[in-house]
Amino acid sequence: MIAITVNGTAYQLDDSRSGDRLIDFLHDDLNLTGTKFCCGIGVCRACTVQVSKPPNPAPSPVISCSTALGTLDGSEVSTIESVANGGVPDPVQQAFLDNFAFQCGYCTPGFVMAARIFLDGLRAQPIPEDEIDGAMMEAIGSHICRCTGYVRYFEALKPLALAANAGGAEL
């Protein structure tokens, strides 16, 4: 059996599902369609979700279109649906809203998930401030956005990164 937790709910899956893609499980089994399918080969990162797998408690970004369920046994998966609290956007989401960071919005859940993991990392392990821009590029620079030209995503994230790096509150 494959044991997997998605947004706090535990699932036991038959081993026959081990080759299925995580994104298909989210969409087809759980009707969680906030995680977006775009290229399907792990390039655009629109399908990024957050995964924690013991013994490492730190979450990492995972490309759900190219991740087989069989590799996730024992993992905790968080998707975009888990981020807002009672419909209230989290600080990353609010920053993206305030900065008009996206247009069509299809790439946005992937940016949100990657940005949250990035901020968690800064909080856990601050870096010199002059390295923030490079770290942001490392965290979200591989994500593809076709509408807004990236500028506003970076503008939105920068203040949050500075705050997190300075020991700001957790999301």
Add this chain to the structure above:
Amino acid sequence: MTLRSPAGGAAVTRRMFLTSTGSAVALTVMGVPLPSPAATSGPADIGTDGSPVPGVASQRIDGLAKVTGQKVYARDFNARDMPGWPATQWYALYLAALTTDRAFEGIDLSSLPPEAQPTRVVLGNELSPAMRAPQLNLNRDLHIDDRIAEERAARLKARNSGGDVGSFNLPDELLFDLIVVPGNVPNFLGQAVALLLFDSLAGYRAARRAMAFNDPAYQRYGAGNQDGPPLGSAFSPQTTYVKYGDQFSYATADPDTYMAQVPQWQDRINDTLAADPTLIRQPFSAEMRAMDPMFMEPEAGLVWIDTGLDTMHLVLGTQSPDGDIANILSMYDSTDAPFPLKAVNLTSCYPGGGFGGRDSSPFSLMLALAGAYSGGNPVRLAHDRFDQFRVGLKRHGADLTGELAADPDMRLQSVQMTLTFDGGGRRNLSPYVASLGALCAGGSYTIPMANIYAEAVHTQNVSGGSQRGFGGPQAFFAFETALDDLAATQGWDPLELRAANLLTEGDTTVVGGPVEQSLSLAEMLEITRSQPLWAERETIRQDYAARGLTYGTGLALSLQAYGTSGDGMVASVLLNRDGSLTVQSDAVDMGNGSATTLGVVIGPILGANAAQVDMGCYTLFGMTGLTTSDPEGQRWDNPNWTAKSVGSSSACLTALHQVHTVQQAAQALFQGAILPAAALIWGGARLTPADVSWQEGALVRNAGGVPPLPLAQLAETIYARKLPVGTLGHAYFQDSWAEASFPTPAGFLSLQLDGLAFYPPDGSAPVPVTRQDTVGPDSASKRYSRYVWAPCVNVVELTVDTSSGTVQVENVLSVLNAGQIHVPQLVSGQSQGGVAMAISYTLLEDMPPGMEGPANGMWNLNRYHLARAQDVPLRTDYTPGARGQQLIALPPPQEEAPAGRGIAEAVMCSVPPAISNALRDATGKRFTSLPITPAKILEGLGQ
């Protein structure tokens, strides 16, 4: 989209009727459904996050739904999410043609494992003629449509007189089969050869896995029968713009004799050029590959034909719901259609990007076709990215050649250009794109003589269609690089050469139409001239050189028209019982922000922004009481006539066209209902707009002495006194707005609308009122092609690694005339997106034609490279040594009612020539083949 009653109650639908084979088909636009109990992605109550300060957008009105991952896009939905649909969803898969050389003989699925066998297979010979090759109606631009009508009439005349009418050169009537009939040679690569239907997701997935990258194993081809139309022929109509000073042009010549006169004027141009040996002749050529719009959401949708009720239900995200539905209906427009169709219900979703690639996309037809063969079960058709590359509409590859001529005083005398667009398989909107490219061939300049020919040719490649820029990216690139070469060869300053030839009010375009709008190009160049990026470019070059970097600066202009030769729009503004406001528009928001903009532009008029904006309500037109039928030639004398109902949505239509329509509807509500209600509450004489103003959401009388009236209180009175609770307006723009006077509860009101209807308080359909004293554009101005423009000057600064051929764009300066800016963040975001897309297709996006390209089904983002953040300057200012993109928008015009300009592609179009010009500045070599890859650069540098 969700449509609610004016009272804000339960969702209602809007309905119109389209006539098909003499019987009316009811069309309904549905709201995005509420979630089923099983759904864990929440419902998209999208378009409901209004901004509090009137006239100001604090965030996108559709933003919260998108950023929280709610069900927004067509791809998010399955039959289980749709109320009332059967849960037994089927899955459709089309197999794509692999050759245009040999006849398709059939498919062979024997090697598919049992679990991957389809439930049903449909080949082309099983389709009725109407299903296989529906009569598509691709209207986009009235002045081209007139030419098509003229050609049709001429053809009929020739046919009636026994003449040879030809066939393919008039491919308006050429309709390639949606599914190739076995025995025929496919008309283009990627054309469907079979429809496979699966009754289970597992079967569908198994088949996709088994067949991926292995198409030849499942298709059989024999010898070609060569009965297909020859590749390389031009789609009709082609465009010829010949202009000779004030004496001859497309716009001013007699339409009946224009083409007959063209050869003699072409001779005059050649004679004039030959007679002046002092003229400087600058030949040019440019080429570019096809480009994929690469919107992030691959096309997907649902169809369910309820055979009991003869009703088709669709879930779609399209830029052209009006045209898509009309074309779908044409599939059922025959006695041998599999079902009689009495109604179509459309759930119109926000598209996950568009860029024109969802405008008149064949996807809608293929989805509707699949629905006919699933035994009454819902069907899902969902492209993966390989499919999308394989069959999705492309921006046309193009070849452009020509010559500029200038006198020794830097004055341009003529432009000659031949534009050949690779239309690919289907005609789609290719002739329209080529035609606008021909207009753009004149650049931003006044040129006495023009000889321009544009065509889109039928090839085996993936079909070209509408895409961001619509002919402009190709034409501006060729013109602006040639202009730079002219400057370089003569030792002229590239900016001063442009400044000496700028188009201004009173000039005419290469079409011959007058420029009646202030372009402010001289002011924009003046701003550019003073900016450090341009003024200090030699100093900057030396700085880079000191660091061992090869640096160049390039300048280019674009003059992108917005709208078409005639545009109709419809919008409603509704005052709900609680005092909140709802806006509805026929437009679709592909991400460009029109929903947000339309929500806030009513704020200054009605004291509050819309709390809700519903997009894609194209059926609103059916409730205006207007018609486009004009059998007696009455035009505007018929109070129910308009020149165009509604059209496809493009981002450039928001700032002027859609905003105008919703603001005029808001004015009608304000003066026709709110002011009368205020007069009733306050007592006393009739009020005029000058008597009142809005303060903190309440109406106040400027003279004082009466209490302020919040919108909720006004709404209470309006509903109680049965005043109109909403207005529905239709506008038509063709160089000027159609204007009329309309009866309202406050007397006659003059509006720049040609249709107005009032919503009664009981929630029933709006009631049209009869317009009077209509003044509308005359038909002649349609031949101007375009009337309104969004000019942009771009300066690009870049460095070249001459050992690897890689280019890094360091800085971009964009000086833009956007007119009145409604939402600054959306304008700059659109600009930034345009810069990124331009860098991407100039330097990175490379897609060969034929079976080496995406038609082979093996193309995806691993080989089609898009600009990422590192490829784009991310700062928003110019700081020496840093990478930034600075946008300078001209100050708002000093006019009584300043208007916005549609800037969707305005910034993008002149970035690529500015990059090429900067490369020439840096290396001394000209690169006019897009994309300018490192290999091409190294080759150009002789390395």
